[in-house]
Structure formats: C-alpha cells, structure tokens
Amino acid sequence: MAYSQDVYNQAIQTLERRRERANLEAQARFDEISEKLPELETIQQKLAQIGLNISKVFLYSTNKQADIEQLMQESLSLQEQKKAILTKNGYSENALDVQYTCPACSDTGFIKNRRCKCHTELLKDIERSNLAKIAPIEDCTFDTFDVNYYPQEIMKNGISPRDKAEKIKNSCRKYAVNFNTASKNIMFMGGTGLGKTHLSLAIANVVINKGYSVVYGTAQNILSDLQNENFGRDDDLRYYERAVLGCDLLILDDLGTEFKSAYTVACLYNIINSRISAKLPTIISTNFTLDELEEKYDQRITSRITGEYKQLILVGNDIRYMKD
Numbered sequence: 001m002a003y004s005q006d007v008y009n010q011a012i013q014t015l016e017r018r019r020e021r022a023n024l025e026a027q028a029r030f031d032e033i034s035e036k037l038p039e040l041e042t043i044q045q046k047l048a049q050i051g052l053n054i055s056k057v058f059l060y061s062t063n064k065q066a067d068i069e070q071l072m073q074e075s076l077s078l079q080e081q082k083k084a085i086l087t088k089n090g091y092s093e094n095a096l097d098v099q100y101t102c103p104a105c106s107d108t109g110f111i112k113n114r115r116c117k118c119h120t121e122l123l124k125d126i127e128r129s130n131l132a133k134i135a136p137i138e139d140c141t142f143d144t145f146d147v148n149y150y151p152q153e154i155m156k157n158g159i160s161p162r163d164k165a166e167k168i169k170n171s172c173r174k175y176a177v178n179f180n181t182a183s184k185n186i187m188f189m190g191g192t193g194l195g196k197t198h199l200s201l202a203i204a205n206v207v208i209n210k211g212y213s214v215v216y217g218t219a220q221n222i223l224s225d226l227q228n229e230n231f232g233r234d235d236d237l238r239y240y241e242r243a244v245l246g247c248d249l250l251i252l253d254d255l256g257t258e259f260k261s262a263y264t265v266a267c268l269y270n271i272i273n274s275r276i277s278a279k280l281p282t283i284i285s286t287n288f289t290l291d292e293l294e295e296k297y298d299q300r301i302t303s304r305i306t307g308e309y310k311q312l313i314l315v316g317n318d319i320r321y322m323k324d
Contacts, residue, residue, distance in 0.1 A: 003127065004213065007126050015108065026096065030096050033095060036089070040096070046074075127213060127214065135201055137201050150315075179249070185281055186203075187283075187312065188312050189286055197285060214247060215250050216251040217251070224259075226239060245274050249281055253284075255286040256288040256292070256293060268297065290305070
C-alpha cells in the first residue's frame with residue numbers, strides 16, 4: 001500500500017518508542033527484583049558471559065558445533081535456575097522477560113522480513129489519525145448517513161430524492177467494501193449540504209480499514225499546497241505532489257471553490273490525468289454541474305471527468321440546516 005513516507009516514519013518511531021519503553025520497564029523490574037534476590041544478578045552475569053563466549057566460538061573455535069551446544073546447555077540450565085528462584089519467591093517465571101506490546105515481532109514491526117500485523121494496524125491508525133485532524137471522519141460513516149433528510153416526493157424521473165440517496169449510499173458502501181487500486185473514479189455532484197463529503201469520508205473509513213492509503217482535502221487546500229511546493233514555499237505544507245499523485249485513493253472535495261488561476265487549472269488537469277494514467281482511483285465532489293465546470297475550466301478537464309468518472313448526483317435540501 002502506498003502510504004506516505006511521513007506515515008511510515010511515524011510508524012517506525014512509534015515502534016522504536018515501544019521497544020525502548022519495554023526494555024526500560026524490564027530493566028526496572030530486574031533492578032527491583034534482583035535487589036531482593038541477589039543470586040539473580042549472578043545468573044544474569046553468567047548468561048551475559050555465555051553470550052560473549054558464543055561470539056568467541058565463531059571466531060576461534062575449531063569445533064564450533066560442539067562448543068556452541070555446550071554453551072547452549074549451560075544457558076538453558078541457568079535459565080531454569082532463574083525461573084525456579086523466581087517462582088519460589090512468588091514471582092512469575094517470566095517476570096524478568098521484556099514485555100513487548102507485540103510479542104510476535106518484539107515490537108520491531110517485522111517477522112522474517114515481512115510486515116507484522118501490529119505494524120499494519122499501526123499504519124492504519126496513523127492514517128486515520130492524520131485524516132481525523134482535518135475532517136470529521138469518525139462521524140462520517142455509512143451508518144450515520146441518514147436518508148430521512150431527503151424528500152420523499154417523486155421527481156420527474158420517477159424516483160424520490162430519498163430513494164436516490166439510499167441507492168447512492170448502497171452503491172458507495174459496495175464500492176468501499178470491494179475497493180482496490182483498480183476501482184473506478186467517482187464524481188459526487190449536487191447542491192451544498194447534501195452529504196457528498198459525508199459519503200466520501202464514509203468510503204475513506206472503510207478503505208483505510210482495508211489497509212489502503214487515503215489523501216483527503218479540499219481542492220482549495222490541495223491545489224494551494226502544490227503551488228507552494230512547486231515554487232519552493234514548502235514550509236508547513238500538508239499536501240505534497242508525490243502523495244497526491246501516488247496515494248491509493250485521493251478524495252478531492254469541493255472542486256470549483258478554489259481560487260482559479262492558470263496554475264491551478266494546469267495542476268488540476270495533471271492530478272486528474274496522472275491518476276487516470278496510473279489507474280489510481282479518485283473521488284471528486286462538487287456543487288457545480290458539468291456545464292458550470294466546463295465554463296470554469298477548459299474542456300480537457302471536463303472531458304476526462306465525463307469519460308472516466310462515475311457520476312453520483314444527490315438532490316434535495318441542505319441537510320445541515322435541517323439538522324439544526
């Protein structure tokens with residue numbers, strides 16, 4: 001999965017902190033218990049010496065296998081002595097072991113060069129936490145998308161806004177559950193406050209849980225950051241071109257509300273075209289119709305959207321006012 005380097009770095013730093021904390025806690029337990037049971041200190045010193053002797057065997061011994069087997073037997077004997085002393089004095093036989101958050105990988109994040117499950121879950125948590133800083137992802141789920149706010153009156157096409165919203169919701173849920181990097185592009189359309197962002201984030205919720213990377217942002221914020229990056233003004237940027245173009249799912253919210261310039265139009269085309277070429281899915285939401293978007297941008301952009309995006313159009317009244 002194409003997580004950003006920042007997400008990978010955050011995960012590695014967390015794993016390092018877990019290992020450090022586990023080792024410090026183990027040392028503190030050893031200091032406390034060995035003060036009461038000094039014979040443990042002697043055993044620990046002997047075990048440390050065996051470790052050094054094994055290293056010497058590899059360097060100098062002419063009978064490596066036999067010498068190592070002998071040292072391993074001595075080590076096992078000392079380990080059994082240590083367990084016996086601990087249990088005799090009311091401690092668990094594993095009281096001096098390092099208690100890692102994940103015993104499977106000892107908090108390294110890898111098992112035989114393969115990413116441990118704990119590492120994968122950590123990446124998901126970081127991805128979700130980063131998105132939660134800029135969007136109400138925890139509140140925007142399919143279960144909290146209430147179609148009862150949409151009118152029941154039948155429209156000219158023979159379907160009510162409520163039934164249409166229900167159909168779109170179910171389609172989005174299916175899209176999210178079956179998501180992969182070959183999934184189709186989606187274009188949410190409709191007036192302000194009709195749940196376009198809610199559905200986008202509901203999809204993001206599921207996609208992140210599946211282990212995919214998601215970049216979410218308004219068109220204004222993403223295009224502004226990419227412009228600043230392009231001109232070398234890269235302090236305090238949230239969005240970088242590499243992540244925007246390479247993430248597993250890009251969600252570009254509120255298209256058409258950004259400040260329009262020759263650069264933003266060119267940048268928007270590059271995002272749409274590059275991700276189509278790379279076969280990476282994008283979700284766009286807008287309050288504008290296709291005709292209005294064509295007036296705002298050049299035809300290259302709207303033709304790519306028309307040809308490559310599945311259009312989901314929500315109708316009704318601004319839900320935010322109805323909730324208030």
